[in-house]
Amino acid sequence: MKAQRILAxxxxxxxxxxxxxAVLFMIFLFPxxxxxxxxxxxxxxxxxxxVYNIGVVNADSSGSNxxxxxxxxxxxxxxxxxxLQVYADNQTAQTDLSQGKIQAVMVxxxxxxxxxxxxxxxxxxxxxxINATISLYLDKGSLVATQAVPPIIQKTLTAVAGQNQQAPAxxxxxxxxxxxxxxxxxALDFIAPGMFTFASIFLIMMxxxxxxxxxxxxxxxxxxxxxxTPTEFMASQVISYMGIALIQAALVFVMTYxxxxxxxxxxxxxxxxxxxxxxxxxxxxxxxLITATIAKSPGAATGISFLFVLPQLFLGTFVGASLxxxxxxxxxxxxxxxxxxxLTSLFLRGAALTSPTILLDFVxxxxxxxxxxxxxxxxxxxYYKI
Amino acid sequence: MNESAIxxxxxxxxxxxxxxxxxxxxxVAKGExxxxxxxxxxxxxxxxxxxxxxxxxxSGDAKICGYDVQKDPAKVKELIxxxxxxxxxxxxxxxxxxxxxxxxxxxxxxxxLNNRRVxxxxxxxxxxxxxxxxxxxxxxxxxxxxxILALIHDPQIAFLDEPTVAMDPQSRHAVWxxxxxxxxxxxxxxLTTHYMEEAEELCDRVGIIDHGKLIAxxxxxxxxxxxxxxxxxxxxxxxxxxxxxxxx
Numbered sequence: 013m014k015a016q017r018i019l020a021x022x023x024x025x026x027x028x029x030x031x032x033x034a035v036l037f038m039i040f041l042f043p044x045x046x047x048x049x050x051x052x053x054x055x056x057x058x059x060x061x062x063v064y065n066i067g068v069v070n071a072d073s074s075g076s077n078x079x080x081x082x083x084x085x086x087x088x089x090x091x092x093x094x095x096l097q098v099y100a101d102n103q104t105a106q107t108d109l110s111q112g113k114i115q116a117v118m119v120x121x122x123x124x125x126x127x128x129x130x131x132x133x134x135x136x137x138x139x140x141x142i143n144a145t146i147s148l149y150l151d152k153g154s155l156v157a158t159q160a161v162p163p164i165i166q167k168t169l170t171a172v173a174g175q176n177q178q179a180p181a182x183x184x185x186x187x188x189x190x191x192x193x194x195x196x197x198x199a200l201d202f203i204a205p206g207m208f209t210f211a212s213i214f215l216i217m218m219x220x221x222x223x224x225x226x227x228x229x230x231x232x233x234x235x236x237x238x239x240x241t242p243t244e245f246m247a248s249q250v251i252s253y254m255g256i257a258l259i260q261a262a263l264v265f266v267m268t269y270x271x272x273x274x275x276x277x278x279x280x281x282x283x284x285x286x287x288x289x290x291x292x293x294x295x296x297x298x299x300x301l302i303t304a305t306i307a308k309s310p311g312a313a314t315g316i317s318f319l320f321v322l323p324q325l326f327l328g329t330f331v332g333a334s335l336x337x338x339x340x341x342x343x344x345x346x347x348x349x350x351x352x353x354x355l356t357s358l359f360l361r362g363a364a365l366t367s368p369t370i371l372l373d374f375v376x377x378x379x380x381x382x383x384x385x386x387x388x389x390x391x392x393x394x395y396y397k398i
Numbered sequence: 399m400n401e402s403a404i405x406x407x408x409x410x411x412x413x414x415x416x417x418x419x420x421x422x423x424x425x426v427a428k429g430e431x432x433x434x435x436x437x438x439x440x441x442x443x444x445x446x447x448x449x450x451x452x453x454x455x456x457s458g459d460a461k462i463c464g465y466d467v468q469k470d471p472a473k474v475k476e477l478i479x480x481x482x483x484x485x486x487x488x489x490x491x492x493x494x495x496x497x498x499x500x501x502x503x504x505x506x507x508x509x510x511l512n513n514r515r516v517x518x519x520x521x522x523x524x525x526x527x528x529x530x531x532x533x534x535x536x537x538x539x540x541x542x543x544x545x546i547l548a549l550i551h552d553p554q555i556a557f558l559d560e561p562t563v564a565m566d567p568q569s570r571h572a573v574w575x576x577x578x579x580x581x582x583x584x585x586x587x588x589l590t591t592h593y594m595e596e597a598e599e600l601c602d603r604v605g606i607i608d609h610g611k612l613i614a615x616x617x618x619x620x621x622x623x624x625x626x627x628x629x630x631x632x633x634x635x636x637x638x639x640x641x642x643x644x645x646x
Contacts (some may be wrong), residue, residue: 027495031531
């Protein structure tokens with residue numbers, strides 16, 4: 013394998029990206045413009061009827077009247093919107109929250125039963141009440157959860173206490189602990205991880221078009237006549253498109269950073285994000301090769317590429333967060349889902365690089381992307397010589 | 399005959415029920431400019447594609463400078479240059495960048511590549527346009543650039559598949575002069591063309607193939623004399639029953 017050939021072909025591919033206006037637009041400008049438009053459209057909370065998984069740490073259960081907190085939990089279950097998962101301690105619950113396994117953690121204090129009893133004994137005499145603070149930690153990676161969960165709990169709490177909806181005060185204070193610590197997240201914070209994934213997806217179209225075009229105008233044939241080996245050729249293509257994906261991710265990062273997306277993570281987390289996007293680009297090259305195998309012309313490649321672009325886009329990026337629960341399950345079959353999930357855990361939930369969720373996402377992305385690339389190369393080589 | 403550069407023995411290529419090549423045997427000597435003539439679909443491009451390693455023959459053997467095209471394709475690719483029928487260039491690269499790309503694909507040394515690029519661009523009249531995007535070139539300029547891409551690595555053997563098609567007379571004569579120079583450098587050239595006067599002017603020997611079979615072989619003068627006609631075009635019409643221009 014000669015580096016000289018790989019470098020020459022890689023340079024050629026990058027020059028194409030810069031010099032062809034259509035390619036330049038599709039690779040760099042379109043994702044940015046599209047992200048802005050979509051970001052604006054999805055700025056508000058979704059109206060999904062999804063069920064939220066809530067972790068419960070019930071300190072009150074060891075108190076004198078555990079049935080009171082159980083009343084609250086039963087009422088929350090009856091809402092059919094919340095799925096409760098009881099944890100023995102807050103630390104375990106926080107670990108699961110940081111990895112996206114649950115959307116919120118509710119900590120019921122030991123004084124809850126006493127507080128409820130005091131309120132019910134003298135509902136109109138606040139001086140007799142024993143105050144209790146229910147801490148609520150929310151998944152900062154879920155726009156819908158942060159906006160939907162607190163009102164549901166507050167409303168249920170009010171109902172359990174038998175409190176008049178219009179009552180000006182109660183002994184219960186619901187404190188959204190995690191959101192108190194940071195500024196309120198914007199819509200951009202929620203869609204930014206998906207943006208990193210989104211930008212690279214359009215490589216599918218470019219790879220499909222490029223291969224179909226080079227085949228149609230005889231360039232593939234011309235290259236095959238040279239001593240260039242199939243391995244050298246494919247290596248140059250993979251390197252080129254990984255480089256383009258890196259530039260795309262950098263552009264999206266700069267853009268989102270300028271707009272205010274400043275996650276509180278260190279350099280290793282950013283480095284990991286770029287590595288993840290690089291690995292993800294392999295699947296897009298693979299899907300592009302499958303597109304080029306099916307397509308008879310560059311025009312056909314454009315159309316066929318959407319068979320792969322749309323599922324990756326709608327099921328695996330920021331778009332998917334507002335889809336139905338069924339669509340979100342379907343998302344688990346596309347690599348982009350795991351990239352977005354890992355980046356969300358990393359940037360928004362504050363999960364550690366070594367946490368199981370991040371590692372599992374990385375393994376899922378790596379295995380699926382390498383497999384898709386291998387299938388793409390094999391299919392293309394089977395029907396068209398490289 | 400001198401030492402053979404190309405040896406083809408009983409070469410056949412079948413596409414389902416169609417015989418694109420039917421038991422073709424042929425030898426081309428080193429330093430020879432050989433014309434491969436025939437109507438469209440006669441098997442010329444199929445022959446060249448097999449010799450370049452782009453196609454596998456159904457049966458038979460072909461050797462380039464003693465190397466089997468099927469068994470030693472890598473060695474063969476180092477020895478040959480091919481100007482394919484399509485005007486295959488990268489339109490978004492300049493003429494010089496296209497040349498450099500293919501020089502690098504042949505793993506040429508940087509200094510040698512620079513010298514060769516300057517020389518070929520000058521000989522084929524593209525020096526002044528070397529820094530322009532190739533997509534902006536005229537049809538004739540693109541064909542000349544295509545020829546340079548085939549010859550940048552100074553191959554021992556060049557397959558030129560209709561290199562002057564769609565060229566204006568000036569460009570065509572520039573290419574003819576260039577091919578004559580290559581012949582003087584003892585390069586072996588295989589030329590397919592639809593222009594009989596081109597074959598008559600340039601080729602040491604010509605082979606006419608039709609329906610995949612070699613139906614005539616010799617120098618242009620021998621064929622003209624044997625068939626008692628005035629020129630090679632009349633030989634072609636007499637042997638194939640078709641006018642080559644009508645075929646194109």
